[in-house]
Amino acid sequence: MRPGEQDEADLTDEATYESVRSPSRRGLLRMSAGAGLTAGLGAGLTAAFAQDPASAATGIVKPLPPESFIEHGTNAEMRWEAMRGQGYLTPADRFFVRNHVATPLIDARTWRLRLWGTGLRDSPAEDRPIEFSYADLRRFPAETITSFIECTGNGRGFYASQQGQEVSGTPWRLGVVGVARWRGVRLSAVLRRAGITRQAVDIMPRGLDADYVDKGENLGRVRRPLPVAKAMKDVLLAYEMNGAPLPPDHGHPVRLVVPSWVGIASIKWLGDIQVADEPLSSPWNTRYYRLFGPSYPEEGTAPLTRMNVKSAFELPWDTALPARPQLLHGRSWSGNGRIRHTEVSVDGGRTWRRARPLDHHPNPRGWVRWEFPWRPERRGRYGLLARATDETGASQPPTAPYNTLGYLFGAVVRHPVTIV
Structure with a gap:
């Protein structure tokens, strides 16, 4: 070979x-x-x-x-x-x-x-x-x-x-x-x-x-x-x-x-x-960049290779936003290839709607930018959620499997904001 x-x-x-x-x-x-x-x-x-x-x-x-x-x-x-x-x-x-x-x-x-x-x-x-x-x-x-x-x-x-x-x-x-x-x-x-x-x-x-x-x-x-x-x-x-x-x-x-x-x-x-x-x-x-913990062998998993699927909002953490219509922006990416779509929830995950992609020919090695119009219904605290799915069908789960070194957190992240 x-x-x-x-x-x-x-x-x-x-x-x-x-x-x-x-x-x-x-x-x-x-x-x-x-x-x-x-x-x-x-x-x-x-x-x-x-x-x-x-x-x-x-x-x-x-x-x-x-x-x-x-x-x-x-x-x-x-x-x-x-x-x-x-x-x-x-x-x-x-x-x-x-x-x-x-x-x-x-x-x-x-x-x-x-x-x-x-x-x-x-x-x-x-x-x-x-x-x-x-x-x-x-x-x-x-x-x-x-x-x-x-x-x-x-x-x-x-x-x-x-x-x-x-x-x-x-x-x-x-x-x-x-x-x-x-x-x-x-x-x-x-x-x-x-x-x-x-x-x-x-x-x-x-x-x-x-x-x-x-x-x-x-x-x-x-x-x-x-x-x-x-x-x-x-x-x-x-x-x-x-x-x-x-x-x-x-x-x-x-x-x-x-x-x-x-x-x-x-x-x-x-x-x-x-x-x-x-x-x-x-x-x-060997000692790093493997998964260790109660669900894994003593010597850990195989060495980690590809990254997983993630999404992030282009917002300050725990920020305050005015009580008016908002246009949220964010990015999603995956080590598996192109992002197929991203969904956003503004009600704690009870309902999800597709975000609008801004990159229509996504790069399999990069990320996809997206936007999401949001009209807050009330003042107060919110947890914004974004989850992406890539071309292999891999998506972001509600929770990430535990490992002691904290690698590959791929779960949906709850981004806190306050509408004032």
């Missing part, structure tokens, strides 16, 4: 994906727990980029005006009201920031992308990799895709506030998602140029941000395996966002964009890619 010829259906079902890429989930979980995980990665990449040490310690580089963002430590959640009137794309100055540590400042002139491993011809070692400069990548044929990137924990806060269930992690509402126009080079083109073999199974992209330490344990740089079939299909090495070079907080000089998949797959500040002829693992596909 040539790289990339595996059926994509194998990758959309998490259990199938896991059985294809790994013979033993329990074994991988054990591997992620100790120093053995990083043995094959060596001491790390050579510092082939210019970095301001003071800036590297400040967390997020871009301004975070409170009218556009909710700050969560080294992370920043977009306020949905900031998207009202912004058009289809999320501007870079409103795009959410999800960092494990601080945003690094990297000089594109000295940056190199290093590829190495047993899945390449001649099996180049980490200390003698195949290298591509920023200028090298820009000499490849360029491709542009419009795609959302979404944190796997988007909506996590609603496990507690709507379902009374405690979970760990940042209590996001729905603002860790954004749609941008990404320009770059196909990952498949670079892998072919580097000499990927028929025996290649997984790749392991790794970022250039600082090592991540969890409860005193150094887990190394952020990295997560990606099956070769997905890597060769539609993944982009992006160097532009919305027509401009990537900003530092969004991966400058080069990041991965893995359409429709969990955001952790779209590694920022890409530094190297291991290409292997055997399954790879890291904490980001």
